[in-house]
Amino acid sequence: MSNEQARSIDKATVELLEKARKEEISTVFSRADRIKPCPIGAEDSCCKVCAMGPCRLPRSKKGEQQERTGVCGATIDTIVARNFARKVAAGTASHSDHAREVVETFLKTARGEAQGFAIKDEVKLLEVALDFGIDIEGKDATAIATELGEKALNEFGRQHGELAYTKKAPLKRQEIWRKYGVMPRGIDREVVEIMHRTHMGVDQDYRHILLQTTRCALADGWGGSMISTDLQDIMFGTPVPVLGSINLGVLKEDQVNVIVHGHEPLLPELLVVASRDPEIKKLTEEVGAKGVNLAGMCCSANEVLMRHGIPCAGNFLQQELALVTGAVEVMTVDVQCQMQGLQGVAECFHTKLITTSDRAMIEGATHIEFHPEKGLETAKQILKMAIENYPKRRHAVYIPDHSRDIVAGFSHETINYLLGGLFRASYRPLNDNIINGRIRGVAGVVGCNNVRTVHDSAHIAMIRELIKNDVLVLTTGCAAMACGKAGLLTPEAAREYAGSGLAEVCEAVGIPPVLHMGACVDNSRILVAATAMVKEGGLGDDISDLPAAGAAPEWMSEKALAIGQYFVASGIFTIFGTTWPTVGSENVTRHLFEEFEGMFKGTWAYEQDPVKGARLMIDHIDKKRKALGIDKAGERVLFDMAMRRALG
Incomplete structure (x- = not known):
């Protein structure tokens, strides 16, 4: 096996890694070979919050006595808890700043100030308005949307009370949050409070630090992220199942290739619109191309895939390799998960890297800021630059012949409809099939890629083990894209891989x-889906009662820790792979892995082997089934007409 083959289970990735090596192009994979993780930093046993340090506190060797405190006397428990808290704060800030941008664009759309945007899902607009306590009687969509946007924006700066969406959680879950004082008040307030508490000489009790960490994470899951998802659905349309394709083979040699990369779907949405403009089509023909081929990368890919069927070029670790094909005219990047190394790869080819957010620039890249007031104009400007760049290709194009068909777009609303139909939309069929044992339970497998693991391998090994054992898997982000490349996102996969x-x-x-x-x-x-299962009945009265578990086997970002923490605080058993950032403190790790279960009925676990991780999830699901009294399959009875009438 070549070194490249040992890096990824994806053939397109392997082929382009070989090309990059031969052409001496630096990528995340080659840089990882040169740079090894710091063993002290990997355990978060280093404190850098004041200038008396950094204080490095490596674990004592066997038989060796070593005082594990910083210069100020901060214990290893305090230091590790602070570091963990700051990571969760950064992850929450990232998702929530994304949400803020969406809310501001939503407000401008409602007021008629945004170019190219509209309110597309009025049914969801009314549902979300009611969640925010808005009186919708006698008001048109514009008035409701304006009031909703204003109320949503207030969630960021709220100082007291409770976030609106926390009332969507089961009542028992809300009581737990109030009991431990972790009910989030305002999104920005919780992030700021973590940064204050973890400043030198403030909060120095690791349990107390981790309570605020939990409150901050909940402000992400039941605040910023949920707001962003709902308002994007209202503006762009709630996703429904759509056929798409995935992997680097979606790039086209005879077309102008534009890759949208990042996490905010605002510009990508308008690039889709602009690419269909007759003027753009005419300019494309003039340079000898057969069209504009939009393709996505990372989470922007998921957004335009599930609403428009736009092909997905790949996930996190494939972003530089897309440029190595020599076929990309323009890559746009906004915020989160874009590597600075992209510019170095772009300079090896004709590709233009364009940064589009006022919060994120890359040295050497072209900067064209996106603002919704001139959104469509900006989208057309970028496409024209790509078209002008098409004749400037300097190298022979190499596009791997690897892509797959996938079905994406399973929103909560879609699942509800598919299970119950238009007039009886319900989670009852799902709950019934969990109760009768056809479906063992549900697992959410999400998260990033990490260059310290074999690309995509942990996602696929874990998910195949789960579905083989009759566990229905819900997936997002880079994990979802890994599943697409492995052929798990089509109905036919059920017969081939599922129990x-x-x-x-x-x-x-x-x-x-x-x-x-x-x-x-x-x-x-x-x-939202987990809450719907609880409210449907038959599977307990809280999320923690469900036969369900979560995992991020290849996680790498601070956002992943924020996500994991809000899932644990919502009552879900959550397992991470790759590495774990609190192993420097036995007490902090024990608190998160054991004591949290007694408090929040959800807990963390860490397992590098994805199959063993899947087995831990299945064991947890079986434990929950036993507690519900559904651990034994019920007898299947064929009802006659009299029995049907007796059902009423």
Whole structure:
């Protein structure tokens, strides 16, 4: 096996890694070979919050006595808890700043100030308005949207009370949050408070620090992320199942290739609109291209895929490799998960890297800021630059012949409809099939890629083990894209990979055994689905009662920790792979892995082996089934007409 083959289970990735090596192009993979993780930093046993340090506190060797405190006397427990808290704060800030941009664009759309945007899902507008306590009687969509945008924007600066969306959680879950004082008040307030508490000489009790960490994470899951998902659905349309394609083979040699990369779907949405403009089509023909080929990368890919069927070029670790094809005219990037190394790769080819957010620039890249007031103009400007760049290709194009068909776009609303139909939309069929044992339980497998693991391998190994054992998988982000490349996002996958019970249900409904639910910010859809299962009845009265578990086997970003923390605080058993940032403190790790379960009925776990991780999730699901009294399959009874009448 070559070094490249050992890096990824994806053939397109391997082929382009070989090309990059031969052409001496630096990528995240080659840089990872040169730079090894700091063993002290990997355990977060280093404190850098004041200038008396950094204080490095490596674990004592066997038989060696070593005082594990910083210069100020801060214990290893305090230091590790602070570091963990700051990561969760950064992840929450990232999702929530994304949400703020969406809310501001939503408001401008409602007021008629945004170019190219509209209110597309008025039904969801009314539903979300009611969630925010808005009186909709006698008001038109514009008035309701304006009031909703203003109320949503207030959630960021709120100082007291409770976030509006926390009332969507089961009542028992709300009581737990209030009991431990972690009910989020305002999104920005919780992030700021973490930064204050973890300043030198403030909060120095690791349990107390981790309570505020939990409150901050909840402000993400039941605040910023949920707001972003709902308002994007209202503006762009709530996703429904759509056929798309994935992997680097979606690039076209005879077309102008434009890759949208990042996490905010505002500009990508308008690029889709602009690409269909007759003027753009004419300019494309003039340079000898057969069209504009839009393709997505990372979570922007998921957004335009599930609403428009725009092909997805790849996930996080493939972003530089897309440029190595030599076929990309322009890559746009906004915020989150874009590597600075992209510019170095772009300079090896004719590709223009364009940064579009006022919060994120890359040295050497072209900067064209996106503002909704001139959104469509900006989208056309970028496409014209791409078209002008098409004749400037300097190298022979190499596009791997690897892509797959996928079905994406399983929002909460879609699942509700598919299970119950238009007039009886309900989670009852899902709950019933969990109760009768055809479906063992539900797992959310989400998260990033990490160059310290074999690209995509942990996602696929874990998910195949889960669906083989009749666990329905919900997936988002880079994990979802890994599933697409591995052929798990089509209905046919149920027969090939799923256990007999899950396969039977999937074939009856016509769904894959793994449901693509969107971008990483859309993990809130999983919370909504879990809450719907509780409210439907028969599976307990809280999210923690469900036969359900979560995982991020290849996580790498601070956002992933924020997501994991809000899932744990919502009552979900959550397992991470790759590495774990609190192993430097036995007490902090024990608190998160054991004591949290007694408090929040959800807990963390860490397992590098994805199959073993899947087995831990299945064991947890079985434990919950036993507690509900549904651990034994019920007898299947064929009802005659008299029995049917008796049902009423």
